[in-house]
Amino acid sequence: MSRKLTLGPIPFHWPAETKRDFYARIADEAPVDEVYLGEVICSKRAPFFERAYAAVADRLERGGKRVILSSLSEVMTKRERQMMAGLCEVDDREIEINNNSGLLHVSGRTHRIGPMMNVYNERTLAVLHVRGATHFALPVEMPGHAVARIGQAAAAAGAGLEVQVFGRASLAVSARCYHARAHGRTKDNCQFVCEDDPDGMPLTTLAGEPFLRINGIQTLSQSCVNLLGDLDDVAASGVTHYRLVPQDTDMLAVVGVFRDVLDGRATGAEGAARMDALDIAAPFSNGFWHARPGAHHVRTAR
Amino acid sequence: MIRPELVCPAGTPAGLRTAVEAGADTVYCGFQNATNARNFPGLNFTPQEMERAVGHAHDRGTKVLLALNTFPPAGKFDLWRDAAALGAEMGVDAFIVADIGVADHIAREHPGARLHLSVQAAASSPEAIRYYCREFGVKRVVLPRILTVPEIEALAAEIPCEIETFIFGNHGLMVEGRCSLTNYVTGLSTNMDGVCSPAADVHYDRDTEGTMTTRLRDVTIDRFGCAETAGYPTICKGRYHAPHREDGYYAFEEPVSLNLAKLLPSLMGAGVHAFKIEGRQRSRAYVRKVVGAFRRAVDDVMAGETPALDDLVALTEGRKQTEGAFKTKKWR
Structure with missing residues (x-):
């Protein structure tokens, strides 16, 4: 079965220059098979990078990557509806629908x-x-037990099946911008404060424990999903695509570790040691996969 | 003006009878399992109770909606299929659904059954709503609590189905049906298990100085001084620290109740077909009071009289209340 490594859309509001550099290095150096491009979280951010996508997509494709354009996850305003309708007219690249309004257009x-x-x-x-x-x-x-069941259906349909194996988990989205709220502003006058937090704004409990990360209208986990130790189970469940969600860390190194373990060039134990050495500023978790609290990390035999 | 249907919570058979007596046009309820989004201990109906409740309501001209508004994980679809079959057999007046698979199943296996789209489906645009109408014959959408009254009015002109809006009760902050916060902390999923902040994982600890700490499993959600009333620990209603804030603050929202009493006439003018009161987990006394008050208010508006809105405002009994996103976009 194919084991494709994918790079999800960047959830955070990184400066355009940072994004351009990031994708240039991904195009030239990262052994990922597929890259999802697009602003998924906030329609207000979209203009900052809109015009850069064509060149970035071309460069990624020249680097041998398949490019898929991702839609917004929240669609309510006129502008958001137009963005979704526009994306659904794209016919020279694959698109990924992240809001049910898109289903009307793409049937x-x-x-x-x-x-x-x-x-x-x-x-x-x-x-x-x-x-x-x-x-x-x-x-x-x-x-994982439900993924295995749906995996049979996906295989029978000849459809691709993808699971996030790395990165902070998206736990909730809202109509309200919590980044703006933290700064005493509203979504309409946010002044793009979310740009100051390339890895999200940390929320800590009153007991002093790091808990969540705010990214505009999105709430992410403090922990970083890492299924490196579960990849055999993930593969056995019928998953064909393994998604890495970008965060403010050495993503090229992360890609390298997952590639090597997926291709059998490194053992799970070696991969885990390399991940630990990356010193990612978040604890690893795989609880969701094991039907445990999502923040938990279940040790798995490697 | 359309005469709006008053859609009221029925968490138990006794609660259903209370809502019917208090003037509900319609009640909504669920079975005692993960097929509905209020899967709490001590709440909901056994199949026998449901059958009797449907008979009781129908005898009094009240409709019954069955909430099947969670998302079956692969391998467990039978539970939702069986619940739909039971509901159809009992003659419930509509099914409230969120999952595309469940909607498709009922549309095909129980043709003629009426489908309402749950708020858990997060259909917040005309395109999303039209998709569910076109593919599954949905007859009514329960709108997410994120639209202003003018936005609802504009939406009504663009969709081929009825609109139901929440007017009173607990106020969800996250896009409903898209929140895994509870699962992140407890291992139980709001979408798949029908629970948000499960009681079994809730803890109230008072220290020697009288400070009350509320926790969900091992996560501190809030702290209260002796003079404060501790709220139920729900992650999106908690207080946290952030780098730009000196003190702990409500990062998502103050703990408030939704109360749209004052907006009733404008919502009716906007073309809303049904008003929903939240609270299947609340007491019979609460249901009697809230349903009765909104019954009188709706009847007054229909009769061209000015409703006694102050009574409705007073229902929150000193708790903070909000008109949420309905009043102004500034909420966002």
Whole structure:
């Protein structure tokens, strides 16, 4: 079975220059198979990088990567609706739908279903598949036992199946911007304060424990999902695509470790040691996969 | 003006009878399992109770909606399928659904059954709502609590189904049906298990100085001095520290209740077909009081009289209340 390594869309509001440099290095140096591009969190951020996507996508493709364009996850305002409709007209690249409003536009045409879309079971997968969905990124909270069941349905349909194996977990989205709120502002006059936090704004409990990360309207986990020790189980569940979600760390090194373990060039134990050496500023977790609290890290035999 | 349906919570058989007596046009309820989003101990209906409750309500001209508004994880779909079959057999007036697979199943296996789209489906645009109407024949959408009244009015003109809005009760902050905060801390999923902040994981600890700490499992959600009333620890209603804040603050929202009493006439003018009162977990006394008050208010508006809105405002009994996003975009 194919084991494709993918890079999810950047959830954070990194400066345009940072994004450009990031993707240049991914294009030239990172052994990922597929890269998702697009502003998924906030429509207000979109103009900062909109014009750069074509060149970035070309460069990634020249580097041998398949490029998929990701949609917004929240669609409510006129502008957001137009962005979704516009994306759904793209016909020279694959698109990933992250909000159910996109389903109206793409019925009957090939598309991918993103991780914010609540595909939890075989029946939902089948309904979307007959309407043109060829690939499903599952919700980050899906336990491994359910992934294995849906994996059979995806394989029977010949559809791609994707699971997040690295990066902070997206735990919630809202109509309200919590970054703006922390600074006494509203979404309309946010002044893009989220740009100051390339890895999200940390929320710490009153007991002093780091707990969550705020990224505009999105709430992320403090812990960093890491399924490196579970990759054999993930593969056995019928997963074809392994998603790394970018964060403010050495993503090239992360890509390298996952590539080597997936391809059998490094053992899980070697990979784990290399991940520990990266000194990522977050504890690792794999609780969701093991049907435990998402923040937990379950030690697995390697 | 459309005469709006008053849709009221029925957490138990006794609660259902209370809501019917107090003037509910419609009640909504669920079975005692993960198929509905209020899967709490001591709440909801056995199949026998549901059957009797449907009979009781129908005898009095009250409709019954069955909430099947969670997301079946792969391998467990049968539980939702069986619940739908039971509901159809009992003659419930509509199913409230969120999952695409569940919607498709009922549309195909129980043709003629009426489908309402749950707030858990997070359909917040005309395109999203039209998709569910076109593919599964959805007849009514329960709108997310994030739209202003003018936005609801504009939306009504763009969709081919009825609109139901929440007007009173607990006020969810996150996009409903897209929140895994509880699962991150407890291992139980709001979407798959129907629980948010499960009681079994809730702790109240008072220290020697009288400070009350509320926790969800091992995570501190808030702290209260002796004079404060401790709120139920829900992650999105907690206080936290952030780098730019000197003190702990409500990072998501103050703990407030939604109360749209004052907006009732404008919501009716905007083309809303049904008003929903939250609170299947609340007491019968609460249900009697809230349902009765909104019954009178809706009837007054329909009769061209000015409703006694102050009574409704007083219902929150000193608790802070909000008109949330309905009043102004500044909420966002």
